[in-house]
Amino acid sequence: MSIETIPIQKDIQGKRQADAELWRRSLMARGILCVNIISSPGAGKTSLLQAMAKHWSGRNRMAVLVGDIATDRDAQRLAPWMPVKQLTTGGACHLELSLVQSGWEQLDSAGVEFLIIENVGNLICPASHDLGEHLRLVVLSVTEGDDKPGKYPKAFRTSHACVINKVDLLPYVPFSVSAVTLDAHRIQPGLPVIPVSALSGEGISQWCDFLTEKRQQLLLTAEPIE
Ligand SMILES: Nc1nc2c(ncn2[C@@H]2O[C@H](COP(=O)(O)OP(=O)(O)OP(=O)(O)O)[C@@H](O)[C@H]2O)c(=O)[nH]1
Numbered sequence: 143m144s145i146e147t148i149p150i151q152k153d154i155q156g157k158r159q160a161d162a163e164l165w166r167r168s169l170m171a172r173g174i175l176c177v178n179i180i181s182s183p184g185a186g187k188t189s190l191l192q193a194m195a196k197h198w199s200g201r202n203r204m205a206v207l208v209g210d211i212a213t214d215r216d217a218q219r220l221a222p223w224m225p226v227k228q229l230t231t232g233g234a235c236h237l238e239l240s241l242v243q244s245g246w247e248q249l250d251s252a253g254v255e256f257l258i259i260e261n262v263g264n265l266i267c268p269a270s271h272d273l274g275e276h277l278r279l280v281v282l283s284v285t286e287g288d289d290k291p292g293k294y295p296k297a298f299r300t301s302h303a304c305v306i307n308k309v310d311l312l313p314y315v316p317f318s319v320s321a322v323t324l325d326a327h328r329i330q331p332g333l334p335v336i337p338v339s340a341l342s343g344e345g346i347s348q349w350c351d352f353l354t355e356k357r358q359q360l361l362l363t364a365e366p367i368e
C-alpha cells in the first residue's frame with residue numbers, strides 16, 4: 143500500500159494564537175480586563191468569584207464565563223451575583239477560544255470591566271490554551287499540598303498570579319505557604335502569590351486591589367500585561 147502525504151499548508155497553532163491576540167486587543171480597547179482562572183477541581187474558583195462579588199458589592203462590574211464538562215451548577219451559584227454563562231465542554235478538559243467567544247455573545251456585557259473565565263478544573267490542559275486573557279490566575283488550595291508548582295510547572299510558568307486559597311484550613315493541614323512560594327518562584331521568579339480564604343474573606347481585598355490595579359495598568363498603557 144502506498145502512502146500519500148497531503149500538505150495542509152495551514153499553521154493551525156499560529157492562527158489560534160492570532161485569534162487570541164485579536165480578541166485580547168478588542169477586549170482591551172473596550173476597557174475590559176479578561177482573567178482566565180485555572181486550578182485543579184475544587185480549589186475554590188467559583189467560591190473566589192463569589193467572595194469577589196461580595197467584596198466589590200457592585201462597585202466593579204464583572205461578568206463570568208464558567209467552564210465545566212457537565213452541569214450548570216457553577217452558573218447557578220454565581221447567577222445571583224453577576225451576569226454568567228455556563229460553558230459545557232461535553233468532556234473536553236479545557237475551554238477553547240471559540241466557545242468563550244460564543245458565550246460572550248450571549249452575556250449581558252453592558253458596562254463590564256472584568257470578564258472572568260473559570261476554566262475546567264485541572265492544572266494541565268488549560269495551561270496550554272490561550273483564551274485571549276490579559277491575566278492568567280492559577281489557584282492552589284492548601285488541601286492539595288505544597289508540592290504542586292514543581293509538578294505542574296506550565297500552569298505556574300504561564301500564569302501572572304497565584305492565589306493560595308483556603309488559608310483558614312492552615313492550622314489543620316500540612317502546607318507551607320513559604321515552601322509553595324519558593325517552589326513557584328523556582329519556576330517563575332517574582333510570580334505574585336496572594337494567600338486568601340474565599341470562605342472567611344481573608345486576603346480577598348488584596349486580591350481585588352491587585353486586579354483593579356492591573357486593569358488600571360491595562361487602560362493606561364494599552365499594552366498586554368507582562
Ligand atoms: N474551608 C474552605 N473551604 C473552601 C474555601 N473555598 C472554597 N471552599 C470549599 O471548597 C469546595 C470547592 O469549592 P468550589 O468553589 O466549588 O471550587 P471550584 O474550583 O470552583 O471547583 P470546580 O469548578 O469543580 O473545579 C466547596 O465545598 C467550597 O465550599 C475556603 O477558602 N475555605
Ligand SMILES: [Mg+2]
Pocket residue numbers: 187188189216260
Ligand atoms: Mg467551580
